Amino acid sequence: MVEHCPPSAWNRVRHRVEYARDVHPPRLTPAGEIVHRRALTLLAEQDDLLAELNALRGLQRGELRLGLPPIGSSQLFAPVFATFRARYPGIDIRLVEHGSKRLEEVLRAGEIDLAGLLAPVPAEFDFKLVRQEPIVVLIAASHPLSQASELELAQLSALPFVLFESGFALNPIILEACQQVGFTPHVAARTSQIDFMIELVAAGLGIGFLPRMMAEQRRHSGVRTVGLTAPALTWHMALAWRRGAYLSHAAQAWLDLIEPAR
Structure with a gap:
């Protein structure tokens, strides 16, 4: 049973406790130190991940995998290359050049994001007519x-x-x-x-x-x-991508630069 202490006595006890905490601050146990270090690492990795995702969404970095045929590409896409590079200097463009039939194969295999194909385009692809x-x-x-x-x-x-x-x-x-x-x-x-x-x-x-x-x-x-x-x-030249597949932000930005066919 705790005996009643006058207010002045409680104040003296509280003062002694606070003084003791100032002199001996709380310390983490060894296990707590490990958890604390790991938590800081995870928080830093989370910040890095969010920054990287935001960079991709903002097209500050990334890669565009593009397949174009030798016929017509210089006339149709050289100006788009220049505009894309000026707007998104952090995006690397990996270009492959083949005939349309070979481009269908590498697009189907997921090795490129977009391919320049001649219409009619196979039904497994979505496409945008270019010219x-x-x-x-x-x-x-x-x-x-x-x-x-x-x-x-x-x-x-x-x-x-x-x-x-x-x-x-x-x-x-x-x-x-x-x-x-x-x-x-x-x-x-x-x-x-x-x-x-x-x-x-x-x-x-x-x-x-x-x-x-x-x-x-x-x-x-x-x-x-x-x-x-x-x-x-x-x-009929078209830019095609796999139907239902994820279209990267870089690929979507490229498509946005392409004017409709005329």
């Missing part, structure tokens, strides 16, 4: 048909073709159209280089095909560009 251009025929200036303003595809059945390598999606567009009008072309040569294809056409080896935009930007004195009809063929 559509009529496909024109390139003919040596010395050939009589080079003076025409337009040519039907059937008029070209006797001429050898200069096509791109088999992985390029432009080839099936041309070959399927030939089958529709009733012939299978003789392929004189294949190449993966636009400039080399144009030189082969100028040398008279055969005729070539390009989207009009690219043909106009690569004019050659020995080559004429002629419109194509019956059927008229169109080149």
Whole structure:
């Protein structure tokens, strides 16, 4: 049983206790020291994690994995590269270049975030149309048909073709159209280089095909560009990504810079 103490006595006890605490402050046990150090580390790691996530959301750092085809990329995407780099200097762009068919494979495997593909785009991908251009025929200036303003595809059945390598999606567009009008072309040569294809056409080896935009930007004195009809063929470039997959902030920022197809 505690006896009653006058207020003055309690004050003297409290003063002695407070004085004792000042002289001997509380100390952590060895186990408490370990927990305390670990807690500080976890808090620091949490701060680092939040800062890193905020940097990614703010596009201050990160990586964009981009796959583009050799045909048309310089005209369509070089200005976007410059704008993207100016706005997001901390984002690294890892670029791979293949024909559309190979790009479909690496996109499907998740090795890249976005791929430049020719429409029609497989149903497993979402996409944004970037550009559509009529496909024109390139003919040596010395050939009589080079003076025409337009040519039907059937008029070209006797001429050898200069096509791109088999992985390029432009080839099936041309070959399927030939089958529709009733012939299978003789392929004189294949190449993966636009400039080399144009030189082969100028040398008279055969005729070539390009989207009009690219043909106009690569004019050659020995080559004429002629419109194509019956059927008229169109080149549709799209940027695609895996349907339902996570689209990074960097990839979304790239898409936001792409103007709708015209």
